[in-house]
Amino acid sequence: MPMARTKLDDKGRISIPASLRRQLGLNTHDEVVIERQGSLLVLRKEAPEIPTVNSHGGWKRKPVLTGTEALVGQ
DSSP states (O other), X not given: OOOOOOOOOTTSOOOOOHHHHHHHTXXXXXXXXXXXXXXXXXXXXXXXXXXXXXXXXXXXXXXXXXXXXXXXXX
């Protein structure tokens, strides 16, 4: 996969290239999580939550993992 380059604007914002947004299914107003891993910044799409039943019979929310996240453990 070719590396994409972007620059910070005067407010510290970056633009994610349209081709990467399409590949990741990112849309306007989607939330992303930014994590620092050493000298790297890792952006990932916020996983949607699905309701599940807890051990007391009530509802709780659990994030949905992508196949890659499940395999890699991120």
